[in-house]
Amino acid sequence: xxxxxxxxxxxxxxxxxxxxxxxxxxxxxxxxxxxxxxxxxxxxxxxxxxxxxxxxxxxxxxxxxxxxxxxxxxxxxxxxxxxxxxxxxxxxxxxxxxxxxxxxxxxxxxxxxxxxxxxxxxxxxxxxxxxxxxxxxxxxxxxxxxxxxxxxxxxxxxxxxxxxxxxxxxxxxxxxxxxxxxxxxxxxxxxxxxxxxxxxxxxxxxxxxxxxxxxxxxxxxxxxxxxxxxxxxxxxxxxxxxxxxxxxxxxxxxxxxxxxxxxxxxxxxxxxxxxxxxxxxxxxxxxxxxxxxxxxxxxxxxxxxxxxxxxxxxxxxxxxxxxxxxxxxxxxxxxxxxxxxxxxxxxxxxxxxxxxxxxxxxxxxxxxxxxxxxxxxxxxxxxxxxxxxxxxxxxxxxxxxxxxxxxxxxxxxxxxxxxxxxxxxxxxxxxxxxxxxxxxxxxxxxxxxxxxxxxxxxxxxxxxxxxxxxxxxxxxxxxxxxxxxxxxxxxx
Numbered sequence: 001x002x003x004x005x006x007x008x009x010x011x012x013x014x015x016x017x018x019x020x021x022x023x024x025x026x027x028x029x030x031x032x033x034x035x036x037x038x039x040x041x042x043x044x045x046x047x048x049x050x051x052x053x054x055x056x057x058x059x060x061x062x063x064x065x066x067x068x069x070x071x072x073x074x075x076x077x078x079x080x081x082x083x084x085x086x087x088x089x090x091x092x093x094x095x096x097x098x099x100x101x102x103x104x105x106x107x108x109x110x111x112x113x114x115x116x117x118x119x120x121x122x123x124x125x126x127x128x129x130x131x132x133x134x135x136x137x138x139x140x141x142x143x144x145x146x147x148x149x150x151x152x153x154x155x156x157x158x159x160x161x162x163x164x165x166x167x168x169x170x171x172x173x174x175x176x177x178x179x180x181x182x183x184x185x186x187x188x189x190x191x192x193x194x195x196x197x198x199x200x201x202x203x204x205x206x207x208x209x210x211x212x213x214x215x216x217x218x219x220x221x222x223x224x225x226x227x228x229x230x231x232x233x234x235x236x237x238x239x240x241x242x243x244x245x246x247x248x249x250x251x252x253x254x255x256x257x258x259x260x261x262x263x264x265x266x267x268x269x270x271x272x273x274x275x276x277x278x279x280x281x282x283x284x285x286x287x288x289x290x291x292x293x294x295x296x297x298x299x300x301x302x303x304x305x306x307x308x309x310x311x312x313x314x315x316x317x318x319x320x321x322x323x324x325x326x327x328x329x330x331x332x333x334x335x336x337x338x339x340x341x342x343x344x345x346x347x348x349x350x351x352x353x354x355x356x357x358x359x360x361x362x363x364x365x366x367x368x369x370x371x372x373x374x375x376x377x378x379x380x381x382x383x384x385x386x387x388x389x390x391x392x393x394x395x396x397x398x399x400x401x402x403x404x405x406x407x408x409x410x411x412x413x414x415x416x417x418x419x420x421x422x423x424x425x426x427x428x429x430x431x432x433x434x435x436x437x438x439x440x441x442x443x444x445x446x447x448x449x450x451x452x453x454x455x456x457x458x459x460x461x462x463x464x465x466x467x468x469x470x471x472x473x474x475x476x477x478x479x480x481x482x483x484x485x486x487x488x489x490x491x492x
Contacts, residue, residue, distance in 0.1 A: 057275040057304050059268070060239065060282060066265035069258065070443070073266075076396070076430055077440040080462075085398025088433055090462040092172065092182055093129035094152040098161050099169065102190065103132045103148060106200075113202045115139050128180045134171060136209060145174035146209065151187060151390060151464055154426035156402035165191055168390065170464025173212065182461045183219075186212035187389050215386075215466060215481050219453070224480040226469040229380060229449030231272050231351065237308045238301035239264045239274045240294060242333070244315035245285040246325040256314050257283045259431055263312065270442050275306060286315075286324035291337040298345050307348045317356025319364075319387060335365035342472075346373040351448075352381045355432050357391045359383030359468075366470045367477040379472035382452050384434045385465060386481070392465045394430035401428030433459040434467055456481070 062070075079087030095103075103122070110119040117137040123130060130147035137143050151168040158166075173184035186208045195201055231237060241260040244253050261283040264274035276282060277300040284293060290313075298309055313322045313333060321334040342350060354360050359381075366381045385391040395401075402425065409416040430436060437458040441451035449469070456467040468481035 057236065057238070057277060057301070057306055058279045060264040060274040060276060062265050062269050066262050066269075069262045070266055070269065070439075073431070073436060073439045074443065076394075076436050079397075080436065083397075085396075087397050088430065088436060088462060089152075089395045089397045089427060091149075091152040091392070091395070092170070092462050092464070093149050094170075095131060095150045096153070096162070099150040099167065100131070102167065103169075106193075107132070109200055111200055111202050112137075113206055116202075116206055118200075118202055118205055127178070128174075130172075130180075133174070134205065136206075144209070146171040147174060147180055148172075149464065152392065152395075154395065154402070155424040156426040159424055167191070169193075171208070171212065172464075183457060184212050184216045185460055185464055185466065186215070187464055211388075218479065219456070219481050222453075222480045224469055224471040224478040226449040226471070226480045227453055229377075229469075229471075230447035231267075231310070232308060233271050233273065235308055236273050236275050236306045237267075237310050238297070238306040239276055239282065239310050239312075240297045241283045241312045242286050242290055242293065242314065242322075242324065243283045244324050245287055253315070257285065259435065260312055260314050264310075266439060266442065270445075274310065275301075277301060277304075286331050287326050288331060290322070290324055290331050290333040291341065294333070294337075294341055295344065298341065298348060302345065302348065309345075309348050309350045311350060311352045313352070313354040313356060313360065313362075315356055317354065317358055317360035319358045319361045322354060322356045322360035322362075333360065335361040338362055339365055339369055342369065342379055343372065346378075350379045352379065353383070354381075355384045355391055355435070357385055358387050358389065359385055361387060363387050363468060363470055363477075363479070366472055367479060369472055370476055371472045371474050374474050376473045377471050381470040381477075382467070383470075384432055384459075384467045386468060389466055390464075392433050392459075392463045394433045394436055395427040396430050397427065399428035400425055402426040433463050433465060453480075 076087060079085070081087070083090070103120070106120040107122040108120065110117065112118055115138065117139075119135045119137070121133050121135060123133055127133070128147060130149060132148040134146040134148060135143060136146065149170040149172070151170055153162055153166075167190040169188045169190065171186050171188055173181045175181050188205070188208055192204050193201055241263065243257045243260040244250075246253055264276070264282050267274050277297060284297075286293065294311060301307070301309060315325075316323045321332040321337075323330045323332055325331075338352065352362065352366075354362060360383075362381055363383050364387050366379060369379070371378055431439075434455050438451055438455035441454045442448070446454060452467065452469055459465050459467065466481065468479060470477045470479045
């Protein structure tokens with residue numbers, strides 16, 4: 001999804017208004033523990049007892065509010081499957097009027113690179129819900145059809161339409177039987193399709209189509225073995241949830257703290273032992289240097305014998321980092337910051353997740369990271385978008401989250417009467433598409449890695465958005481889903 005903040009070329013998710021900072025937790029960790037615990041008093045062997053001089057960690061318990069939040073995620077999921085109001089909107093064929101005009105101008109434009117010839121076409125009648133398509137003719141290797149949609153945005157984000165630099169299109173691979181394979185998709189940025197001189201950049205089109213196909217090959221090959229990954233259920237997991245504080249001035253971020261705050265409750269319900277360093281605080285609203293916050297939290301966990309760290313970064317982002325709005329501007333968690341944290345705490349294992357667009361540049365950092373600890377899989381990154389792509393906030397079908405009705409005073413004889421000038425209505429924001437699916441797969445008993453892969457596939461079917469998972473090794477990161485624009489890493 002996109003935001004009107006120019007500094008961040010696009011955005012991430014949001015939820016409802018009235019967000020609590022966190023939810024209450026119990027005072028003692030769950031019984032399963034890691035080997036760093038000690039026995040004290042008359043405790044049975046295996047009970048978790050912590051050194052008094054190091055303080056305590058606090059187990060995240062499922063609260064009444066947490067149960068209501070989980071039921072909301074389950075309800076949205078079920079309504080999505082049934083295509084009912086209150087479920088996620090199928091935005092795979094989304095097309096704005098302004099983008100329709102752009103595609104009308106592109107229609108019948110043709111040209112090529114090498115042996116491949118491209119042609120934009122307007123389809124009449126529509127096919128599979130699409131009005132436009134890009135044909136790629138490989139001559140002896142056959143003809144491919146790629147259906148075109150808009151990358152969805154709404155009037156509560158851009159009341160005066162999307163800035164040209166933000167315009168992007170989704171492409172979806174047509175099948176030989178006349179259908180569409182929505183698991184093979186990519187995004188095209190309009191400013192890269194058409195050069196400043198007004199010519200079509202056919203080299204860019206070819207690279208994006210190749211990336212779409214290789215990305216799907218990478219997911220099926222799963223060289224990072226994401227499907228085999230799970231968080232430990234017999235060890236404590238230290239949760240660090242960082243959320244943007246700009247809750248009431250951004251329709252996308254309006255409910256982000258709720259998501260961050262309730263996630264560890266959901267994971268605890270699923271059998272994982274999430275703990276925090278402060279009682280009653282699951283989400284941290286970032287008002288200062290996020291790197292310092294992360295380092296202080298990790299150090300506090302280490303002193304308490306907890307060396308499994310789950311870091312969730314929820315905010316807007318671009319290739320340079322994850323952006324958290326503070327009082328004096330943005331507090332940025334950069335890819336370099338993440339590498340510094342990983343190097344500083346080499347005795348800890350990390351799972352890092354982000355919903356930031358372009359994954360905050362983190363996938364490229366982990367891909368290039370040669371882990372000095374010598375371990376394979378010490379770090380896993382789960383990102384909801386590629387480094388070259390957007391993430392999409394979920395919007396709910398048949399709901400209204402924003403309405404702005406404007407009237408003009410029209411002279412009528414000696415009096416003026418109001419006449420409707422413009423009505424801007426946007427559907428209600430839920431979590432991200434990915435999160436709704438991921439939560440429900442976890443609740444249905446899927447291990448973490450499989451839940452991620454299933455959520456990725458579910459998301460692809462209804463919105464142009466592509467998640468990925470990356471595992472660290474001493475020789476660089478291994479990725480499931482090809483990540484880098486113009487630079488395939490499928491051969492790793």
